[in-house]
Amino acid sequence: MKNSNALPDFRTSPVVDHVGIEERVARFTTRSIKKASKVQALKLALNMIDLTTLEGKDTPGKVAQMCYKALHLCDQLPGLPTVAAVCVYPTHVRQAKAALSGSPIKVASVATAFPSGNTTREIKLSDTRFAVSEGADEVDMVISRGEFLQGNYAFVHDEIAAVKEACGSARLKVILETGELSTLDNVRRASDIAIHAGADFIKTSTGKIQPAATMPVTLVMLQAIKDHYYKTGKMVGMKPAGGISTAKLAVQYLVMLHETLGDAWMTNQWFRFGASSLANDLLMQVAKEARGPYQGKDYFSND
Amino acid sequence: MAAAVAATTSSDINSMSTSSTKRSAVPSLSFFKDWTYVPAPESSDHIHLKDQYGLFINGEFVRPHSKRYFDTINPATEKKIAEIADADEKDVDAAVTAAANASAKIWKRMPGKERSKYIYRIARMIQERAREFAVIETMDGGKPIRESRDVDVPLAANHFFYYAGWADKLDYAFPNRRPQPLGVAGQIIPWNFPLLMAAWKIAPALACGNTVVLKPAETTSLTALKLAEIIQESGLPAGVVNIVTGFGKTGAAIVNHPGVNKVAFTGSTDVGKIIQKAIAGTGKKATLELGGKAANIVFDDAPIDQAVEGIVNGIFFNQGHVCCAGSRLLVQEGVAEIVIRKLKDRMETLIVGDPMDKNTDIGAINSKEQLKKINEYISIGVNEGAELYQSSCTLPSKGFFCKPTLFLNTSQSHRLVQEEIFGPVLAVQTFRTVEEAIEKANNIPYGLSAGIWTDKGSKIFNMTSKMRAGVVWANTYNKFDPTSPFGGYKESGYGREGGLHGLLPYVQW
Numbered sequence: 001m002k003n004s005n006a007l008p009d010f011r012t013s014p015v016v017d018h019v020g021i022e023e024r025v026a027r028f029t030t031r032s033i034k035k036a037s038k039v040q041a042l043k044l045a046l047n048m049i050d051l052t053t054l055e056g057k058d059t060p061g062k063v064a065q066m067c068y069k070a071l072h073l074c075d076q077l078p079g080l081p082t083v084a085a086v087c088v089y090p091t092h093v094r095q096a097k098a099a100l101s102g103s104p105i106k107v108a109s110v111a112t113a114f115p116s117g118n119t120t121r122e123i124k125l126s127d128t129r130f131a132v133s134e135g136a137d138e139v140d141m142v143i144s145r146g147e148f149l150q151g152n153y154a155f156v157h158d159e160i161a162a163v164k165e166a167c168g169s170a171r172l173k174v175i176l177e178t179g180e181l182s183t184l185d186n187v188r189r190a191s192d193i194a195i196h197a198g199a200d201f202i203k204t205s206t207g208k209i210q211p212a213a214t215m216p217v218t219l220v221m222l223q224a225i226k227d228h229y230y231k232t233g234k235m236v237g238m239k240p241a242g243g244i245s246t247a248k249l250a251v252q253y254l255v256m257l258h259e260t261l262g263d264a265w266m267t268n269q270w271f272r273f274g275a276s277s278l279a280n281d282l283l284m285q286v287a288k289e290a291r292g293p294y295q296g297k298d299y300f301s302n303d
Numbered sequence: 304m305a306a307a308v309a310a311t312t313s314s315d316i317n318s319m320s321t322s323s324t325k326r327s328a329v330p331s332l333s334f335f336k337d338w339t340y341v342p343a344p345e346s347s348d349h350i351h352l353k354d355q356y357g358l359f360i361n362g363e364f365v366r367p368h369s370k371r372y373f374d375t376i377n378p379a380t381e382k383k384i385a386e387i388a389d390a391d392e393k394d395v396d397a398a399v400t401a402a403a404n405a406s407a408k409i410w411k412r413m414p415g416k417e418r419s420k421y422i423y424r425i426a427r428m429i430q431e432r433a434r435e436f437a438v439i440e441t442m443d444g445g446k447p448i449r450e451s452r453d454v455d456v457p458l459a460a461n462h463f464f465y466y467a468g469w470a471d472k473l474d475y476a477f478p479n480r481r482p483q484p485l486g487v488a489g490q491i492i493p494w495n496f497p498l499l500m501a502a503w504k505i506a507p508a509l510a511c512g513n514t515v516v517l518k519p520a521e522t523t524s525l526t527a528l529k530l531a532e533i534i535q536e537s538g539l540p541a542g543v544v545n546i547v548t549g550f551g552k553t554g555a556a557i558v559n560h561p562g563v564n565k566v567a568f569t570g571s572t573d574v575g576k577i578i579q580k581a582i583a584g585t586g587k588k589a590t591l592e593l594g595g596k597a598a599n600i601v602f603d604d605a606p607i608d609q610a611v612e613g614i615v616n617g618i619f620f621n622q623g624h625v626c627c628a629g630s631r632l633l634v635q636e637g638v639a640e641i642v643i644r645k646l647k648d649r650m651e652t653l654i655v656g657d658p659m660d661k662n663t664d665i666g667a668i669n670s671k672e673q674l675k676k677i678n679e680y681i682s683i684g685v686n687e688g689a690e691l692y693q694s695s696c697t698l699p700s701k702g703f704f705c706k707p708t709l710f711l712n713t714s715q716s717h718r719l720v721q722e723e724i725f726g727p728v729l730a731v732q733t734f735r736t737v738e739e740a741i742e743k744a745n746n747i748p749y750g751l752s753a754g755i756w757t758d759k760g761s762k763i764f765n766m767t768s769k770m771r772a773g774v775v776w777a778n779t780y781n782k783f784d785p786t787s788p789f790g791g792y793k794e795s796g797y798g799r800e801g802g803l804h805g806l807l808p809y810v811q812w
Contacts, residue, residue: 019605
């Protein structure tokens with residue numbers, strides 16, 4: 001504490017009790033969200049989606065179609081919001097940006113040698129700068145999990161800080177890849193490191209590793225955000241990504257967010273779902289609330 | 304951080320005022336302003352209730368000798384649900400006689416394997432009608448449907464399942480001792496877990512070959528009477544279980560009846576003492592499960608968010624109507640501020656209101672009398688100078704409700720800390736050392752339960768061996784299981800219910 005610029009000892013991050021976390025999560029999932037509350041949640045969830053395509057086989061054609069979907073979730077249903085952002089590889093940022101110009105939809109780009117992050121800092125930084133120069137509003141980086149698991153917390157911290165600097169005015173989402181971190185205590189430490197290094201968002205997963213986002217992991221990260229807010233008054237965003245494909249689960253995440261961080265976080269400024277197939281399940285539920293019967297999957301477009 | 308703590312503790316009046324202005328600038332969270340949960344009430348359409356309930360004696364529902372009935376009401380609406388028979392001494396005598404006959408002629412002679420079939424059948428029937436039991440429990444007692452559905456009813460069924468398993472294995476429970484039943488067990492249960500307490504009492508008694516006369520509490524007789532219907536349908540021989548309803552006088556008639564061989568009571572320490580006196584010298588065996596004022600102890604190395612959750616479960620579960628409730632919070636000074644802050648924020652997200660709503664966390668106080676008692680204690684706390692904090696929820700205009708309540712800055716000498724309130728009221732004290740925590744936790748006439756929150760295993764083992772309490776939970780609270788014994792030290796009573804230990808009070812050699 002003598003030198004306030006010294007890096008905190010992240011080994012002293014608050015401890016997490018696994019059983020307690022799972023019990024708390026179970027309580028969130030028993031909330032019964034019906035009627036008007038449900039419609040409100042479904043629309044909010046739609047508005048929080050980072051519509052994502054991150055595949056080796058991505059092409060300009062695929063990206064164009066996804067951007068159209070982002071703008072027109074379901075034109076037959078009036079009063080729908082758009083998604084929050086589309087999330088693509090850096091090479092598709094320029095095209096996505098052009099397709100979405102004039103809309104509130106942001107373009108997020110993964111960077112730093114996504115998804116493994118196993119490369120040099122130079123390459124990671126140039127990857128980031130390229131994404132930003134192509135017009136990315138947001139950058140989704142991956143942490144160096146190998147360094148983290150070796151206990152090399154300063155390395156992980158400094159790397160995030162360097163990427164943050166390279167982002168300029170773009171918002172930085174830091175992917176912890178919790179499926180590789182093994183324990184909730186590690187998830188908490190990695191969250192604290194990312195937040196301290198300047199993350200605007202912390203994000204669970206790349207979607208390439210199982211398990212991807214889970215409610216217990218997300219709760220631990222929300223608690224890290226809460227503790228940071230208590231200490232500093234500064235808000236940090238949260239993005240669970242991967243594995244959230246049903247409306248029911250998305251609403252349960254919103255209940256968890258709502259009862260952990262409260263009203264201020266209930267916007268896409270501070271919360272996102274990284275998902276590719278969630279939107280249509282939400283739309284099916286919205287259509288059901290509006291029209292009565294459930295409609296089949298083929299009534300909703302896949303892009 | 305260390306400097307900030309020092310500044311606050313050594314502050315004079317002036318710096319106090321600066322620190323309080325600073326405090327108002329502390330970032331705060333807001334909850335339930337933009338998004339609220341519309342009511343999601345559990346349906347009560349499928350519930351079958353009669354207008355009037357008689358006494359269940361010798362396998363039949365009969366009218367009480369007194370011909371008197373009293374109303375049972377829904378504490379959340381104050382509306383009458385049904386009329387309940389008020390049993391007098393003659394009724395109790397009939398019940399005890401029926402139980403004694405059933406014991407002598409059938410039940411104690413029946414092989415354990417056969418007894419267990421009946422107990423299993425009761426367990427399965429409770430499961431089959433779980434929803435009905437949950438709804439009635441909530442209507443009659445005021446507890447949230449979430450709790451009666453997820454805790455009370457499944458646990459009640461599990462107790463019957465568990466003790467059904469013991470019925471034919473008593474020789475293995477007590478090797479080389481040839482356990483024999485006692486005869487007739489007179490059982491008196493409280494209003495906080497009506498069906499669950501009936502299960503705790505009836506299941507081990509039947510497993511060991513005893514017959515039963517059970518009296519539920521006057522405000523919550525309905526689920527016991529529904530259980531009587533199940534028992535009737537199950538084909539359990541007449542007189543093996545008898546259920547008589549009424550007030551304290553009915554209970555006294557059971558305790559004093561010469562045909563009763565064993566008394567099992569769960570309730571207040573005051574009544575426990577009366578029972579103890581009444582049976583002195585009669586040779587009746589007894590188990591008493593009485594009051595509590597448990598310490599939930601949070602060390603500075605605890606998982607704080609989970610500890611806060613445990614504090615909430617400890618004191619606000621079932622509106623704090625829990626004998627083993629964690630009604631005293633002992634928090635180590637280094638983390639007191641953050642624990643209290645998180646606790647207050649967590650309390651804002653507790654939904655108080657209609658117990659039938661699936662989202663309700665805190666339901667109705669069981670009775671007008673109990674609400675009065677809780678409110679009296681809240682004024683006592685205020686008059687004692689403790690700092691009152693209540694969540695900002697609004698209470699329904701009808702029914703008996705109480706906001707979740709904290710009293711901060713209390714000391715061991717506050718009545719609020721010493722006496723059992725049996726409501727959603729938590730007394731918060733701080734401590735500095737492990738020794739101080741042990742001293743404070745044990746310095747109370749009760750000793751039913753305790754909670755320990757620390758990340759350090761050795762500290763858990765040290766603390767559990769030092770707590771003078773029947774149940775000690777580590778990094779959790781209010782966990783119940785049929786396989787685990789439950790009972791008290793000191794004024795919290797004696798005898799154990801649950802587990803292998805729960806058989807012992809129902810056998811002789």
